Amino acid sequence: MTAAPAIxxxxxxxxxxxxxxxxxxxxxxxxxxxxxAFLGPNGAGKSTTIRLLLDLIRPTAGRAWILGYDCRTDxxxxxxRVGYMPGDLRLFDxxxxxxxxxxxxxLRGSVDSAWRRTLSERFAVVLDRPIRELSRGxxxxxxxVQAFMHRPPVLVLDEPTSGxxxxxxxxxxxxxxxxVAGGASxxxxxxxxxxxxxxxxxxxxxxxxxxxxxxxxxxxxxxSLRHVTVTFSQPADPHAFASLEGxxxxxxxxxxxxxxxxxAAMDAVVKxxxxxxxxxxxxxxxxxxxxxxxxxxxEDDRA
Amino acid sequence: xxxxxxxxxxxxxxARTLAGEEEAGRLELVLSYPVPRRRAVAAKAAAVAVEVAAxxxxxxxxxxxxxxxxxxxxxxxxxxxxLLSVFLLALLHGWLAVGTGAATPSRALAIGVPAAAAAAAxxxxxxxxxxxxxxxxxxxxxxxxxGQAPLSSGVxxxxxxxxxxxTAAALTAALVLIGRRDLDTA
Ligand SMILES: Nc1ncnc2c1ncn2[C@@H]1O[C@H](COP(=O)(O)OP(=O)(O)O)[C@@H](O)[C@H]1O
Ligand SMILES: [Mg+2]
Numbered sequence: 001m002t003a004a005p006a007i008x009x010x011x012x013x014x015x016x017x018x019x020x021x022x023x024x025x026x027x028x029x030x031x032x033x034x035x036x037a038f039l040g041p042n043g044a045g046k047s048t049t050i051r052l053l054l055d056l057i058r059p060t061a062g063r064a065w066i067l068g069y070d071c072r073t074d075x076x077x078x079x080x081r082v083g084y085m086p087g088d089l090r091l092f093d094x095x096x097x098x099x100x101x102x103x104x105x106x107l108r109g110s111v112d113s114a115w116r117r118t119l120s121e122r123f124a125v126v127l128d129r130p131i132r133e134l135s136r137g138x139x140x141x142x143x144x145v146q147a148f149m150h151r152p153p154v155l156v157l158d159e160p161t162s163g164x165x166x167x168x169x170x171x172x173x174x175x176x177x178x179x180v181a182g183g184a185s186x187x188x189x190x191x192x193x194x195x196x197x198x199x200x201x202x203x204x205x206x207x208x209x210x211x212x213x214x215x216x217x218x219x220x221x222x223x224s225l226r227h228v229t230v231t232f233s234q235p236a237d238p239h240a241f242a243s244l245e246g247x248x249x250x251x252x253x254x255x256x257x258x259x260x261x262x263x264a265a266m267d268a269v270v271k272x273x274x275x276x277x278x279x280x281x282x283x284x285x286x287x288x289x290x291x292x293x294x295x296x297x298x299e300d301d302r303a
Numbered sequence: 304x305x306x307x308x309x310x311x312x313x314x315x316x317x318a319r320t321l322a323g324e325e326e327a328g329r330l331e332l333v334l335s336y337p338v339p340r341r342r343a344v345a346a347k348a349a350a351v352a353v354e355v356a357a358x359x360x361x362x363x364x365x366x367x368x369x370x371x372x373x374x375x376x377x378x379x380x381x382x383x384x385x386l387l388s389v390f391l392l393a394l395l396h397g398w399l400a401v402g403t404g405a406a407t408p409s410r411a412l413a414i415g416v417p418a419a420a421a422a423a424a425x426x427x428x429x430x431x432x433x434x435x436x437x438x439x440x441x442x443x444x445x446x447x448x449x450g451q452a453p454l455s456s457g458v459x460x461x462x463x464x465x466x467x468x469x470t471a472a473a474l475t476a477a478l479v480l481i482g483r484r485d486l487d488t489a
Contacts, residue, residue, distance in 0.1 A: 016485075017485075047488070051331075051486070051488060054334075054335045056331060056334055056335065056485070056486040056488065057485035057486060057488065058484075058485055076337045076338070076339055077337075079335060079336060079337045079338075080337035082335070084332075084335040086331050086332055086335070088328060088331075089332070090327060090328035090329045090331070090332065091329070091332070092329065104332075104336070107333065107336045107337075107338060108336060108337070109337075146332075
C-alpha cells in the first residue's frame with residue numbers, strides 16, 4: 001500500500017444516461033506530495049472525473065484508486081482519506097457556518113479542532129451567521145475549511161478558488177504549498193492556466209472528455225502563447241517571423257504585424273523585430289482556449 | 304381522517320429528506336464523506352419514523368384526553384392499537400417515499416408514487432365491499448390490512464403484521480436501490 005500513488009485511473013470512462021460521452025479512457029497517475037492540476041474548459045469532463053473518484057457517480061468502464069483503495073469497492077476507505085470541495089457547493093442554508101462545520105465534523109468522526117479553528121481564522125470565515133445570508137465567497141471559505149479540517153492525505157478540489165477574492169486566493173495557494181510540503185497530494189481542477197501555474201507541479205489538459213496532455217508547468221508555460229503586436233516605423237516584411245519555430249503571422253496591416261508566438265520563441269521574435277526600426281511592441285498572454293487550439297494544431301501537424 | 308393526515312405527513316417527510324435534499328444538491332457533499340450510502344438512507348428513514356411516531360403519540364394523548372373529557376369511553380388498549388395501525392400505515396407510505404427517492408432523484412415522484420399508492424389502497428379498502436369485482440383486490444390494500452375502523456372496532460394484530468412486512472420491504476428496497484445509481488448532479 002505504501003507504494004500506491006495518491007490517485008490512479010485506468011481507462012476511466014463515463015457516458016451519462018442521456019448518451020453524453022463525458023469522459024473517455026482516462027489514464028492518470030497523481031504522485032504523493034504533488035499538486036496536480038486538471039485543466040480544461042467548461043464541459044471538458046473535470047467534475048465528472050472528480051465525481052467518479054468519490055463514487056458519487058459510477059463509471060461506464062475503467063477503474064480508479066486513491067492511495068491504493070478502489071474508488072468503487074472501497075469507497076468508504078477512499079472517502080475517509082479525501083478532502084473534497086465540490087464545484088457547485090451547496091450547504092444547509094438554515095444552519096450557521098459553525099453549525100454546518102460541526103455537523104460535517106461529526107460525520108467525519110475525528111477532526112483536529114485546533115486546526116479547524118486555525119483554518120477558520122486564516123480565511124476569516126463567517127461562523128455565526130446563517131449560511132443563507134453569506135456571499136458566494138464566504139460560502140466558498142466554508143468549503144475550504146471542511147475540505148482541509150481533517151488533514152486528509154489527498155485533496156480533491158473542483159475549481160476551488162472561483163468566487164474567492166484575490167487576497168484569499170493567495171492564502172489558498174499558501175495552504176496548498178503547506179499541504180504538499182506535509183506529504184499530502186492535491187488534485188486541483190481549473191479552467192485557467194494562470195490560476196494554477198504558480199501552485200501546480202504538473203498539469204493535465206482535458207478537452208471533450210479526453211486527456212490531451214500531461215506536462216510540467218514549466219514546459220507548459222514555455223508552450224503557452226503570447227499575442228504579439230509589433231509596430232514598425234515602415235511597412236515591414238513579416239516573413240522573418242513566419243520562419244520562426246511555433247510562430248504564426250496572424251495579420252499584417254501596413255506597419256503593424258500581429259503574431260501569435262509561444263513563450264519559448266519570444267527571444268527570437270524580439271531579435272527578429274529589432275532588425276528594423278520599432279515604434280511599439282505589445283505582448284499579451286493568450287487565454288487557455290487559444291492555447292488548446294494551438295496544441296491541437298500541433299497535434300494535427302504531427303498527424 | 305387521522306390516517307390520511309399521518310400519511311400526508313409521512314410522505315412529505317420521506318420525500319423531503321432524500322429526493323428533496325438530492326434535488327437541492329446537498330447530498331453530494333454528505334455522500335463525499337466516509338458514510339456508506341445505505342447508512343445515510345437508513346438515518347433518513349429513521350428520521351421519518353421518529354416524525355410519524357411523534358405525530359401518533361401526540362394524537363394518542365389528544366384522543367385519550369378527549370375520551371376522558373367527553374366521556375367517550377375509549378379503552379386505552381384499543382386506542383393504542385388503533386394508533387399503532389395508523390403509525391404503520393403512515394410509515395409504510397413514508398418509507399415508500401424514501402424508496403422512490405432512492406430509486407430516482409425526483410421529489411415529485413417521491414411524493415406522487417406513494418400518494419398514488421395510498422389513494423388506490425384507500426379506494427379499494429373502502430369500496431371492495433360495494434363493488435364485488437374489487438373484492439379480490441382487498442389484499443393489496445394497505446388500508447384493508449390496517450382495519451376499517453380501528454378505534455371503534457379494534458385491530459387485528461395478525462393483519463398489522465402484513466403492514467410491518469410491507470414496511471420492511473419498502474425500507475429494504477430503499478437500501479438496495481440507493482447503492483445502484485449515479486447521484487444526480489446536473
Ligand atoms: N448528470 C449529467 N447528465 C448528463 N450529462 C452531464 C451530467 N453532468 C455533466 N454532463 C455533461 O458531461 C460533460 C462534462 O461535464 P463536466 O464533467 O461537468 O465538465 P467540467 O466540470 O469540465 O465543466 C458536459 O457535456 C456536461 O454537459
Ligand atoms: Mg465542473
